[in-house]
Amino acid sequence: MFHKLPLKIATAVLAATSIALPAGAQDIKFPVSLENLAAKAKETVDVTLDGPMLKWASKFMDKDKEDDAEAKRIIQNLKGIYVRSYEFEKEGEYSLSVVEEIRSQLQGPVWQHMVGVRSKKEGDNADVYVKMENGQVNGLVVIAADPHELTIVNLVGLIDPDQISGLSGEFGIPKMTGKPHAQKGK
Amino acid sequence: MNPELPQQELRRNEMTAPEIADISLDALLRRTLQREDAPAGFAERVLAEATRRQAGASSASASARRRTFAMPGLRFAAAAAVLVAASVGVRYHAEQQERAQGEAARNKVMLALRITSNKLHQVQMHVSQMSTDDSTN
Numbered sequence A: 001m002f003h004k005l006p007l008k009i010a011t012a013v014l015a016a017t018s019i020a021l022p023a024g025a026q027d028i029k030f031p032v033s034l035e036n037l038a039a040k041a042k043e044t045v046d047v048t049l050d051g052p053m054l055k056w057a058s059k060f061m062d063k064d065k066e067d068d069a070e071a072k073r074i075i076q077n078l079k080g081i082y083v084r085s086y087e088f089e090k091e092g093e094y095s096l097s098v099v100e101e102i103r104s105q106l107q108g109p110v111w112q113h114m115v116g117v118r119s120k121k122e123g124d125n126a127d128v129y130v131k132m133e134n135g136q137v138n139g140l141v142v143i144a145a146d147p148h149e150l151t152i153v154n155l156v157g158l159i160d161p162d163q164i165s166g167l168s169g170e171f172g173i174p175k176m177t178g179k180p181h182a183q184k185g186k
Numbered sequence B: 001m002n003p004e005l006p007q008q009e010l011r012r013n014e015m016t017a018p019e020i021a022d023i024s025l026d027a028l029l030r031r032t033l034q035r036e037d038a039p040a041g042f043a044e045r046v047l048a049e050a051t052r053r054q055a056g057a058s059s060a061s062a063s064a065r066r067r068t069f070a071m072p073g074l075r076f077a078a079a080a081a082v083l084v085a086a087s088v089g090v091r092y093h094a095e096q097q098e099r100a101q102g103e104a105a106r107n108k109v110m111l112a113l114r115i116t117s118n119k120l121h122q123v124q125m126h127v128s129q130m131s132t133d134d135s136t137n
Helices: A003-024 A032-039 A051-058 A068-074 A098-104 A161-167 B007-014 B019-030 B041-071 B071-136
Strands: A044-049 A078-087 A111-119 A124-131 A136-146 A149-157
Touching: A003 A068, A032 A044, A032 A078, A032 A098, A032 A149, A044 A051, A044 B071, A051 A068, A051 A078, A051 B071, A068 A078, A068 B071, A078 B071, A098 A124, A098 A149, A111 B071, A124 B071, A136 B071, A149 B071
Parallel strands: none
Antiparallel strands: A044 A078, A078 A149, A111 A124, A124 A136, A136 A149
């Protein structure tokens, strides 16, 4: 009977650790309903990279390549990158309640809704939130929801505001022009 | 004629010289080619000798091997060489695995940043479009 006790303790510790770890670095918790979309999606992108993994990845970035050098610069102060992207064959394969569940986590005082786009014509919705702590951007959440695609991005850690706008000019994406307008809706 | 002489000798006296030579050769050949049995125990002795020589040869090589590995330095060197080869192999495999994991992590980072960049760009495009629409209205 006694020999089963250490096993039970180990199981409990493991269970507690596995529950605690994802919440440790991530700013927002991806709801189960979001993760379940993978079963319906035509294409799924699931990226979960914590601090040590980012440091590890940066060692394999070639400083002579422009994209690698920029990525290395961006991730040097990040504690985590979490991306979920689902592409669907047909419209209406996901409920907007999933998006609302995520938005509801971004209501605290540290979160600032930087940009909001609502396009009734095309059905596109997009939100950019930044986490402000001690006057610094300490996190970024991008929610992009259109009828065929849902993408949630969460960058955790210190982000240079210039990097946010600069991100759109990197990795083969054309550079942004002008400054984004806060809370713009349609 | 001498009655004491054997019959053959009697006949020889009556034969010509070549005939006498033929008889002697024939007898000589018959005696030479006569089948003779091997002495008793010859086969056993041959087999025993062959077995003895074979055993001697293998025990010599075994003892040579024993003598070689009985040298402590050589034994240590062999063990060290095996250990070094094994550790080099294990390290190489571990490095290959680490490299593959690192490359995979790098690719994930690049993918994540590309998606983030793309989405931010789309947001910017929407905002720019709205600004243009507002200014024209």
